[in-house]
Amino acid sequence: MQSTLSSRRRSIATTPNGDVPQLAVLQRTPLDFAVIVGIMLVLLLTVGALTWQFWHVNRIYGGVTVANVAVGGMTRAEALAELTQQIPNYPMPAVSLYQADQQWLLQQAALQVAPDFLSAVNQAYLVGRERRFLGRLGQQVLALVGGINIMPPLRYDQTQLQQFVFAVADEASQPGRPARQLGDLTIPAEAGIRVDVGATTTALMAALNGAPTTAVHLPLVVTEFTPQATDAEATSAGEAVPETAAPGSLAALPLGFSPLRLVDEQYDIDMALDPVFISQLMKGGAAMQLDESALRTYLAGLAEQLDIAPHDARLRFNPATGGVTVLQESHNGRQLDIAATVASIRDALANQQAQATLVLTEVPPAVDMNRIAEMGIRELIASGDSYFRGSSAARVRNIEVAAEKFDGLVIPPGEIFSFNTGVEDVTAANGFEDSLVIMGDTTAVGVGGGVCQVSTTIFRAAYSAGFPIVERYNHGYVVSWYGEPGLDATIYTPTVDFRFLNDTGAYLLIEPVVDTVAGVITFNLYGTKPDRVVTIGVPQRSNVIEPEAPAYRVNEALALGERKQVEWEQKGMTVTVERTIVENGTTRTDTLTSVYQPWQAVYEVGPGTEIPATPTPVLSSGVLDPNLAITPTPSSPTTGP
Template sequence: MTHALPPQTSPTGSSTPFWQLLLIWLLAPALVLTAGLARFEWRYQDRIYPGIQAMGVDLSGLTREEAIAALQVAVSSYDLPPLALRYGDRVWPLKSEELGVTVDIRAMANEAFAYGRDGDFLHNLKAQWQAFWQGRQQSPTLEARPGDIALAIAQRTAYLNRPVSEPRLSLNDLQVVVSPSRPGKWVDIQATKAEVLRRVRSGEGGVVDVVVHEVEPAEADVSVGRQAMEQALDRSIVLADARGEFQFALDPAALSSLLDWVPDSDAPGGVRPEIREEPLRALVESWAKQIERPPLNARFDFDPQTGTLIELSPSVDGYALDIDATLAAIQDAITNGRSQVTLPVQIIRPAVPSDDPASLGIKELVAEGSTKFKGSSAARVKNIQVAASKFVGVVIPPGGIFSFNEYVGDVTAANGFEDSLIISGNSTAVGVGGGVCQVSTTVFRAAWFGGFPLVERWNHGYVVSWYGAPGLDATIYTPNVDFKFRNTTEHHLLIKPIVDTQKGILTFQFYGTKPNWTVETTKPKYSNRVPPPPPLYVEDPDLPKGKVVQFDWPVEGLDAEVSRRVIAADGTVLIDETLKSHYLPWQAKYRFGPGVTPPANAEVVWAKDQ
């Protein structure tokens, strides 16, 4: 018997189980979502996620460089929220430029790009979702220069800083005044700057209160200092020298004007007196001028017959005040409360004292020089006598320098000199003191032939007949042109002038102790002789008709040389020199009246050209 089998369903048939359909239904959306998410992330892998804005600029889908470019445009119109400083009722606005505020655009672009990428997967998805649906407004990334902020604060608040004032002692009309203490204040720039910088970075703006600290003064007792000041001013300081010749005083008023009282924790009462050196030095210098007296050398005459010295005028000690030592002594008196100060007056002994004439070594004739003035006018003779008298009794110490101008003084009528012919510029003219160079020339010759070293000597501008052979003259013109020589002996040297008006001879004798040298001299030698220029005629309408008056005489120009050797007893040559003098040619000069015709070769100066 054959049985028929029931029908079977093929495995490949179209009939699908339910669970498979359910699985497909559940997985399909997930696959679609995953694919969409992958596509989204792939699209924005190097771009800013959608919904992110900064400074009013939509940065969605932009690369970082594109975001930087977009923000660069926006930043030019960006305004920082208002920011100001405040202290009490004063408010100071702050400008972005003075704070050095800048917008860090690159940091903003980097921050926008990092949003939705800087966490784990779910955190990033959430951030991307919120940005997409809700949007994200990114704050500007701001920075400022701390130094500029500190400067802006300091410039506005400098007046608030005030040092602590301790109780202060001062003087008012010799009365001690106590100024009360006062707290100090200082602006805490660091703390204030930190808050300003925080406000800038956060973009908050607003008003920042300036941080100010107060410092209370330390307690101080000024009573001891007050007492010290009152005691210092309740006395005078008397200053006198040991010999009792000079005395000065600083009374309380003077002391008050010369002192400052300065804080000193080591001093009694916390204050000490400090001298105002400049006014005190000026005061002491005025005392020094009153005290100052140069020493005065003794003057002597020598009697060659008896070999004795005769005192003509005694020596006088000089005085000088030691200014620095006086200042120190006054400071010491003020500090230690003394009322008596010994003035440090220095006694200056003269180089030529009169108390021991025998020690001067003046006992014999050492050198001598002479010139002739016979035929001089009465005024010229008078000037020679006056000038020579200035040297009576002069003594030069060993090593000392003789200066003609030092002793002759000012050549003026007030000093007894009269008008006579002198060399003035390029002409012989009438002037005070004509004949004084006769005296300087005579002293020069004594020094020259005596073997003394010359320190300064000038010849005349042209040859002067009064002085004999050219080359042995010495002109002076006070105070600039001088004649000087040095006493190189070991003893004092007495200068003795002798004026013989009968014979017309002027002699200068040097007395001392003969040095151990001999002097060899040569006669003058002449060269480069130049004849006088043509005569000069000067028209003078005041002269009588046909009158001609000569006022200068012709002299040839030349160069002169004269030599000497000074030889010590042992043969050592002490001086070997040649004295050179250059003399200009000198023309004859005339004044002429109306009706005179000058010579053809003459140089003429007409009245209209004068």
Template sequence: PARPGRYLDVEATLAALAPVVTHLAPAEVELVVREIAPPIADAEPARAEAEMLLAGPLTLVLTDPREGDPGPWILPPEQLATMLVVRAEGEELHVALDEDALRAYLEELVPTLAIEPVDARFHFNDGTGQLEPISPSQEGRALDVEASLERIVQELAAGNRYVPLVVQAVPPRYPDTATAEELGIIELVAEGDSYFIGSPSGRDHNIRLAASKFDGLVIAPGETFSFNHYLGEVSAEAGYDESYITAGEQLAVEVGGGICQVSTTAFRAAFWGGYPIVERWYHHHRVGYYELMGAGVGMDATVYSPHVDFKFVNDRSYPLLIETEVEEAAHRLVFRFYSTDDGRRVEKEGPVISDETEPGPPIYQLDEELAPETVIQWQSAVNGLTATVERRVYDAAGNLLYHDTFVSKYAPRRAAYHYGPGYEPPGE
């Protein structure tokens, strides 16, 4: 219970002493003591509030959970006790939840509950000039921390210990109801292609799978397109097969071999579309597939997630729709870009070839599993060289927008052979 305090009233005591001191005789003077009333006379409201807040666990739930969602989140009384604060209001003490502590708890749930919205994917119908959805859009979700905090405080005050969190729907940028006119996706503005004739089955499969990751994408104005971002995981679990990749001086077998056919084709579409290219890497060696059908050397783009990427910027005022297609008979991969043509024009110069170098002597490797004296060539020799390609992009009025120089320095590659027991390689 509350008890009053006391203090010595110095001034009153001195006043009582004054007449006694002047007589210079022994005397008793009673000290003047004042009583101090306790500032908080009644702590009962605080006790009742604390008991109510700690009467049981607090359970937080999602009203419309999706498959795989976490929860519920149960805060036992012991945890709630660490979030209580005591405040004086007039002559009474009150206990409440510390909103800063509860807010910090809710903010930890934000990434757990966040779901990114999914844009629709489209094809452009050249006959009707309309967009046709090929995969639907999906709303995202975000935890509303402040609204959830307010609801928890209100519900606890009302004696409710089972509280639904407040989540907000996050709309996609491009819903499946979007039209060509609304987005300004009304015509073909660029195209890039490459050929993969003669590709092994694993490489052929990987090209088709990787190309499908980009079909129907809509890239926002000002957005930097990242090939690796939209490509996603490259693994056997993601459906990719093993095939040859360029690795140093020799070819190697790895899951995902052939994906660079897709990045090369995307690069060519961005090149001819006049889009600013902010990241492009050439291969260590020349790759014959990328020079088929007169494509010329120096027009490839290698990728190796997550370190080596291909990126360009959609610098137009309208979204950019990407379509991919594999033409079966020709083994031709095509990237088509649809948007609104702003009249820009692209000029290419080159490739200018320099620093051509011949490869060294062939490489021979023993393979105990081959038949005796058998020799198999598995890698052909390729000259090294430097290829320089220039691009100039002009606007509709003929003003120069961009002048790019793409320099590709390809190393020579030696021929390589596997041989069985009993064979003696030349020079040994």
């Protein structure tokens, strides 16, 4: 097929003397220009698309909002911090149940209902990342042009929710009245109402999990039934007594119920189900069917009281001997077998028995002190350290408390280590003291300053060992305690965590060592060293941003002319670190990217003190003027610089 460009016309002219022919001037048609412009547009679009994809590595795509707050272009940590700052009091929709003209309002404070911003941010991050390339690109364009808003789902206490539904069911249920014959007079039956607790709870949970933006007003799921007269009532009315149903059939149950004992001899548990509650569990009129869904919901709440989590052993490794000793003993747990207990209750009711079995099963610990020889804890895999010399006494104390939480902790093979799970709540009740922490765009005194020194050190040990990093966030700005930027890990319980996967195939023992004299914290990881070689490259800096001019704020406690620096400036930058892992003849490389915001120096001055020229204006109260540009919020909250 002849191409467009080949259609250019060429002519050869000869002179009468036979001179050499000359090539005529090359001519281009309008179609040629259209093709060239088209090619250039395709190239520009391709470059633009690639640039767009590269810039949004680890960032949420533009046009995406969470609860109508723009989070496009932000990392997940930045988005989480933005939502926390922009929506301190999330407007919770009213939730209620109703039946006829009765209504029951859900007390959200008791259920601890709160928005799950972290889940919403993760959903926002997945926009434009879940399909094939063209599908992802189309979703990105849709978000950019039309916008995609994600409402956060709601977190709540499921046990309290179930108890709420049971309380409503107890109030809304109506026993009804069977038909009666008084001589020649027939008194008609009155239908009763039973609340399907299981179905109502399921509908309520579905509504809350659907991130509602308006009031949730759900009807109770109920069934009507006609009560049957008891043998005594039928006899007194002169009626024939029906034959007794076959044993094993729930139709054999009388209208009145007795308490049903639930017994577990192994754990010496003896309790009973209330007759009123048993009647609420029965449905279907004369057939008297057991509402197993409602019973399972009740038992799930009971399991919260009966279940005991197994306790893992804490261990100590001796590098000199290679031996492992027990630091804390392990203990078995127990768990209510809901399915087996439902079956036992169903059989007891069907056979009109007064006792059923409460089935509790033994749950072994994941780290059993009786199986140490099988764990493969025999050598040092990797270590990580960081320096804290010069820290305040409170900060040092917090480092010691946090480090102790991980002493002897063992991670089974294939399991994920979670810093937040190990450190638990960073509160005064948990042993932590007030020290400097990062709050928004300032450094302030708060509980737990210094905990991030511990999370950073564990991260360095895991990173150098080649473990897959499941979740990690850098600090909002460069923190001098951690040396070269790019190898830190901030946490903020319970939302911002540091996690890694133990992929060695053996158990992993964690040992913290805190040297308060030298100001060094070290984490040693013991187990079975995998056949891998890990090489960590030198951190590379880019996109360096100078901080704004220092800001000054008035502190009434300072004297005239007195000045005190409370924030030190840091440059903003992007830092990338490449890690190469050679394992079993295979080489893989991953890149760790950290984005740090510039940090402005801040001085406090006494009233009337002369402020240097061109400072960032502040109000007399020390609050930055909201009409002026301020330093961006750090990329993530943290419990300690």
